[in-house]
Amino acid sequence: MLAIRDLNVHYGGIHALRGIDIDVPDGKIISLIGANGAGKSTTLKAIMGLVSKSTGHVYWDNTDITGMKTKDIVNSGIILCPEGRKIFPDLTVDENLSVGAYLRKDKVAIAKDREIAYDLFPRLAERTWQLGATLSGGEQQMLAVARALMSKPRLLMLDEPSLGLAPLVIKDIFSVIQKIKEEGVNVLLIEQNAKAALDISDYAYVMESGVISMAGSGKALLSDPRVQKAYLGE
Amino acid sequence: MKIQLNNKIKAALTTISIALFLILVFVGDNVISSGSSWRMLITVIEKGSIFALVAASMNLLNGFTGLFSLGQAGFMLMGAYTYAIFTIPSASHDAVYQYFGGGIIKWSIVEVLESKIGVVGHYLGLFIPIIFAGILVAIVAYLIGIPVLRLKSDYLAIATLGFAEILRAFFQWNTLGPVTNGSNVLRKYTTYHSAIFPVVIAGICITIILLLLNSTYGRAFKAIRDDEIAAEAMGINLFKHKELSFVISSFFAGISGSLLAMFQSTISATPFTTQMTYEILLIVVIGGIGSISGSIIGAFLFIACSEWWLRGLDSGSWLGISSDLMRSGFRKVIFAIMIMLVVLFYSKGIMGDKEFSWNRFVNWWLTRPQAIKNWPNKLKSKLVSKKKARMAKSDAKARLKQEKADSDYKKASGTPLFTPLPISDQVIVFDKEGK
Numbered sequence: 282m283l284a285i286r287d288l289n290v291h292y293g294g295i296h297a298l299r300g301i302d303i304d305v306p307d308g309k310i311i312s313l314i315g316a317n318g319a320g321k322s323t324t325l326k327a328i329m330g331l332v333s334k335s336t337g338h339v340y341w342d343n344t345d346i347t348g349m350k351t352k353d354i355v356n357s358g359i360i361l362c363p364e365g366r367k368i369f370p371d372l373t374v375d376e377n378l379s380v381g382a383y384l385r386k387d388k389v390a391i392a393k394d395r396e397i398a399y400d401l402f403p404r405l406a407e408r409t410w411q412l413g414a415t416l417s418g419g420e421q422q423m424l425a426v427a428r429a430l431m432s433k434p435r436l437l438m439l440d441e442p443s444l445g446l447a448p449l450v451i452k453d454i455f456s457v458i459q460k461i462k463e464e465g466v467n468v469l470l471i472e473q474n475a476k477a478a479l480d481i482s483d484y485a486y487v488m489e490s491g492v493i494s495m496a497g498s499g500k501a502l503l504s505d506p507r508v509q510k511a512y513l514g515e
Numbered sequence: 516m517k518i519q520l521n522n523k524i525k526a527a528l529t530t531i532s533i534a535l536f537l538i539l540v541f542v543g544d545n546v547i548s549s550g551s552s553w554r555m556l557i558t559v560i561e562k563g564s565i566f567a568l569v570a571a572s573m574n575l576l577n578g579f580t581g582l583f584s585l586g587q588a589g590f591m592l593m594g595a596y597t598y599a600i601f602t603i604p605s606a607s608h609d610a611v612y613q614y615f616g617g618g619i620i621k622w623s624i625v626e627v628l629e630s631k632i633g634v635v636g637h638y639l640g641l642f643i644p645i646i647f648a649g650i651l652v653a654i655v656a657y658l659i660g661i662p663v664l665r666l667k668s669d670y671l672a673i674a675t676l677g678f679a680e681i682l683r684a685f686f687q688w689n690t691l692g693p694v695t696n697g698s699n700v701l702r703k704y705t706t707y708h709s710a711i712f713p714v715v716i717a718g719i720c721i722t723i724i725l726l727l728l729n730s731t732y733g734r735a736f737k738a739i740r741d742d743e744i745a746a747e748a749m750g751i752n753l754f755k756h757k758e759l760s761f762v763i764s765s766f767f768a769g770i771s772g773s774l775l776a777m778f779q780s781t782i783s784a785t786p787f788t789t790q791m792t793y794e795i796l797l798i799v800v801i802g803g804i805g806s807i808s809g810s811i812i813g814a815f816l817f818i819a820c821s822e823w824w825l826r827g828l829d830s831g832s833w834l835g836i837s838s839d840l841m842r843s844g845f846r847k848v849i850f851a852i853m854i855m856l857v858v859l860f861y862s863k864g865i866m867g868d869k870e871f872s873w874n875r876f877v878n879w880w881l882t883r884p885q886a887i888k889n890w891p892n893k894l895k896s897k898l899v900s901k902k903k904a905r906m907a908k909s910d911a912k913a914r915l916k917q918e919k920a921d922s923d924y925k926k927a928s929g930t931p932l933f934t935p936l937p938i939s940d941q942v943i944v945f946d947k948e949g950k
Contacts, residue, residue: 329748355750367745369738371805371868380738383731384750413741432750449923 282306283328283359283436283469288337290320290327297323299491300337305436305469310462312470312478312499314512315488321471322364324488325438329361330354341436355432356384362429364440364471366421370414374405377413377424381431391431398427401457419450426457430466437461438469443477455481475512479503487512518877525873533718537711544710555823557710559815562822564717565774567814570798571721571807572767577796578805578868579728580760581740582664583672585792589679590652590765592787594772596686597648599701599782600694602640607703614699615692625705641707645716645773652769653762655682660761664754676789686784695784702781713774720767725807727763736760801857803864808871813864825849 283305290298298320305311313321326332328339330351338347346354369377378398382391399406402423408416416424422442429437439458443451451474459481462468472478479485479499487495487508495508502508520528540560547553573587601624603611612618624644628636663674685691687698695701707713727733735756738746747753776782794817802813827833828846857864869875 331744331747350752351747352750352752355748361748363745363748367742367748369741369745371741372734372737376734376737379731380734380746380749380751383735383738428749447923 282342283467284340285324285328286338286340288324288327288339289335290323290332291335292323292332297491298327301488301491301493303486303493305467306484307467308462308465309483310458310468310470310481312472312482312485313488314472314475314478314485316512317473318490319488320491321488322440325361325440325469325471328354328359328438331361352384355434358433358435359438360429360432360434360436361438362425362440362442365444366418366425368413368416368421368424368428370412372413373410374413374416374424375409377428378431381428382433384432390433394431394433398430401430401460402427419446419453422446422450422454423457426454426461430461434466436467436469438471440471441473442470443472443474451477475508476503479508518874518881520873520877528873537714540714541709541711559819559823561710561713561778562775563815563818564714565771565778566795566798566818567811568717568720568774569768569771570795570802570810570814571724572764572771573795574799574802574804574807574810575724575728575736575767576760576764577799579733579740580736580757582757582760583668584675584761584764585672585789585796586659586675586679586765587768587795588787588789588791589675589682590656590768591772591775591791592679592686592784593652593655593682594648594769595776595782595787596695596701596772596784597651597769598644598773598776599704601647602644602704603701604703604705611701611703612693612696615696618696619693623705640705641712644705645770648773649766649769652772653766656762656765657758660758664757664761676792679787679792680789683784683787698784700781700783701776704776704780706777706780713778716774717771720770721807721811724763724767728807732756732759797854801854801864803866803868805868806864806866806870809864809866812866816865820850820853821846 283303285301285303287300287302288298289296289300301320301324303311303313303324313324315321323332327334330346330349334347338345340346341354341357341359344357346357346359349357369380372380378395379391382394385391399409404420405423405427408420413421413424422444426437426439426442429439442454442458446454455477458468458470470478470482479502482499485497485499485502486493487502495502495505497505503513540557543553544557547557569587569591573584576582576584600620603618604623604626605621608621609617624647625637625640628640628643630636632639659675659678663671663678666674686695688695689697691697728736735746735751738749738751739753739756743753798813798817799810800813801817802809802811825833825846828841828849829843830841833841
């Protein structure tokens with residue numbers, strides 16, 4: 282499991298994360314919801330070592346990974362599927378997946394995982410030779426998730442997978458996320474689409490300007506009047 | 516109709532064309548006398564392959580790793596000097612280093628090898644100094660890369676340009692005269708005997724670059740070019756891979772520098788200015804950023820134009836036209852105009868970011884008659900006002916959006932939006948306006 286303790290991040294003079302605590306237990310989907318600029322993406326980037334942390338610790342399976350390099354964190358089984366998809370536009374679908382498995386050396390296992398990824402997203406299997414840039418938004422998101430899975434993670438962190446997608450496509454993506462969880466991968470999900478996220482998550486945190494303001498099971502938060510008012514528009 | 520060749524035919528075609536080319540170069544080199552005007556062809560092939568190698572190395576950095584670096588001429592200079600310094604025979608040292616008391620390096624790699632292993636050493640003596648020069652350049656590039664590669668885009672270009680100039684000044688520094696001969700030329704060093712030598716060396720090096728680009732490392736380079744953050748999130752160590760690409764690119768630039776030294780048979784630091792870097796960049800852009808085969812084609816075209824085809828523009832008459840305008844420097848004017856035309860009409864270069872393939876070549880060749888017929892129309896459509904093009908684009912976008920909405924609706928409701936057209940034998944063709 283992943284545990285974040287009293288994490289602080291500064292961007293220049295801005296105090297972006299103000300001492301947050303988050304737990305991601307095994308076999309669960311945990312989501313982090315909140316408005317723009319609340320610090321959700323920063324949290325994920327800080328876990329990955331993509332931004333530097335001021336104070337605080339990140340523990341992964343009881344080891345402290347706070348100061349580790351990104352590649353070692355990926356090697357230890359955590360992967361980030363970044364916001365805005367960030368697929369490699371000039372590489373083919375197949376090559377994108379190969380880059381996802383960059384740190385792995387076992388060719389047989391990689392080939393097997395490639396097949397699993399294509400099983401999960403049949404749309405991609407039809408487009409293995411297409412360049413990333415020529416995919417539709419939904420397909421690009423599928424590719425981003427598939428690419429992240431190619432590193433064989435035990436914790437998949439998804440940053441806004443529903444960003445800019447049609448409702449039907451969002452539904453597809455979220456059902457795949459549930460499938461991924463059933464395969465035994467822990468999921469940490471960041472979403473602005475609070476309803477969709479809370480529907481599938483076992484536990485969720487609400488973030489407001491750099492602090493965790495609420496936490497609870499997905500169902501509990503869905504029926505909480507404050508959450509409904511602020512994030513569900515009811 | 517598109518023709519698809521199978522792999523055996525493609526491999527055969529590649530082997531045959533490479534073999535034919537090498538035989539032609541070899542025979543041409545021996546048959547064409549030095550007085551003939553066709554001798555220029557051999558010169559172009561020699562110099563072209565040297566520049567093809569340096570252009571490919573620059574493309575590895577700029578086109579495949581996305582690092583905008585302008586240090587290539589500096590690394591070439593260093594390769595050339597390293598090669599020359601260590602291959603001047605000891606008998607010639609006093610003549611070459613006449614102002615510096617015969618220099619301080621009193622031996623040459625070639626002679627050392629010859630005295631140890633005889634004739635084999637003589638031939639090895641052609642290769643080992645080249646590789647030695649490449650490795651030395653790579654080490655210097657590694658050291659330069661540590662501070663410089665933390666910069667991005669334009670700043671990286673400025674810093675590498677600066678380092679290239681520093682290298683040039685360094686090699687001309689009088690205090691280093693006993694090693695580099697200061698600002699005087701180096702000469703009398705060992706050179707190759709046949710035009711096939713630079714072609715083969717450049718060919719091997721470019722093949723290595725191609726193999727590298729198709730490996731896991733090549734994919735990592737392209738991933739960094741496409742999106743640094745995503746690449747890092749996938750576990751690619753950004754700095755390590757940038758450094759790797761920089762060092763490999765410099766290694767091959769050093770090798771091409773030593774080939775250039777051999778080709779010219781005298782070398783001085785003066786011509787390795789930023790202008791030379793720009794010429795290499797020009798080759799890369801004309802050939803296509805992100806295409807090694809483009810760089811090769813670009814290099815041969817550029818060298819053929821500047822050394823051979825456009826020479827007449829400088830000396831008074833060209834293709835039977837003679838004019839007072841055609842005096843020294845006019846070639847560059849024509850060159851500038853050609854570059855503008857390339858940038859306007861071929862902004863992606865000759866090959867774009869695609870590599871040469873026999874399939875594409877054969878199909879391209881078969882469609883030439885038709886394309887020449889259509890050429891006036893194509894030119895007309897290129898000159899259509901931008902407004903029209905923009906309108907057409909937004910039209911197409913709106914149509915795509917509508918189609919997507921229709922198909923989504925169809926999927927959601929399960930019923931087709933429109934009743935199907937009555938079935939008939941006739942084929943209905945919609946023109947571009949969608950009428």
